[in-house]
Amino acid sequence: MKKEKNRVCPVELAGSLDNKIRKWFQNPQKILAPYIKEGMNVLDIGCGPGFFSIELAKMIGKDGKIFSVDLQEGMLQKIRNKIHGTELEERIKLIKSEEDQINVPEKVDFILAFYMVHEVPNKNSFFETLKNVLNEKGQFLVVEPKLFHVTKKEFGLTMQIAEQAGFKVTQGPKLPFSFSAILKNG
Numbered sequence: 001m002k003k004e005k006n007r008v009c010p011v012e013l014a015g016s017l018d019n020k021i022r023k024w025f026q027n028p029q030k031i032l033a034p035y036i037k038e039g040m041n042v043l044d045i046g047c048g049p050g051f052f053s054i055e056l057a058k059m060i061g062k063d064g065k066i067f068s069v070d071l072q073e074g075m076l077q078k079i080r081n082k083i084h085g086t087e088l089e090e091r092i093k094l095i096k097s098e099e100d101q102i103n104v105p106e107k108v109d110f111i112l113a114f115y116m117v118h119e120v121p122n123k124n125s126f127f128e129t130l131k132n133v134l135n136e137k138g139q140f141l142v143v144e145p146k147l148f149h150v151t152k153k154e155f156g157l158t159m160q161i162a163e164q165a166g167f168k169v170t171q172g173p174k175l176p177f178s179f180s181a182i183l184k185n186g
């Protein structure tokens with residue numbers, strides 16, 4: 001059961017993460033507007049096919065930079081195809097990570113982990129690594145799916161692990177079918 005919960009979302013399901021219907025109830029610009037300013041450095045960890053990365057790249061403008069990181073090269077290729085030949089190609093740095101190695105080369109002002117933390121087997125090491133990647137005044141938005149994947153208890157336990165790693169956990173935005181929290185460097 002636990003093993004199944006940690007299974008990564010396969011590339012074949014990328015279409016279910018990146019479509020117009022999802023935008024109706026999870027509009028990236030609306031969700032992220034309170035946290036993003038032009039010129040920021042941001043990290044989209046577990047970016048998948050880029051549903052959030054593309055909009056984040058637009059929001060940070062030409063002076064910003066986004067690291068879009070995923071375990072699966074197939075997901076990164078979907079983003080590469082979308083931004084090829086556009087101005088976003090300059091802003092989006094695609095990084096293939098390993099299970100316990102995130103490989104982000106510099107600190108960031110904002111981290112997004114949308115519907116991905118439940119796929120991470122070693123959450124202690126995950127949050128400890130990201131604690132070092134986030135700037136002192138930075139914010140880290142964690143969103144997890146309620147339906148089928150994550151119970152309230154499990155989300156609470158995940159936030160306890162984030163606290164043990166040194167994050168201060170605060171209330172996140174209210175989003176349909178989801179749990180959320182904003183983590184700060186405590």
Ligand SMILES: C[S@@+](CC[C@H](N)C(=O)[O-])C[C@H]1O[C@@H](n2cnc3c(N)ncnc32)[C@H](O)[C@@H]1O
Pocket residue numbers: 008009017018045046047048049050051052069070071072075097098099100113114115116119120
């Ligand atoms: C359900 S998808 C969500 C994608 C995207 N955040 C979204 O909301 O559209 C989860 C993604 O996280 C990636 N992932 C899982 N564990 C990871 C890890 N330890 N490091 C980086 N990416 C990871 C998977 O490959 C998958 O693309």
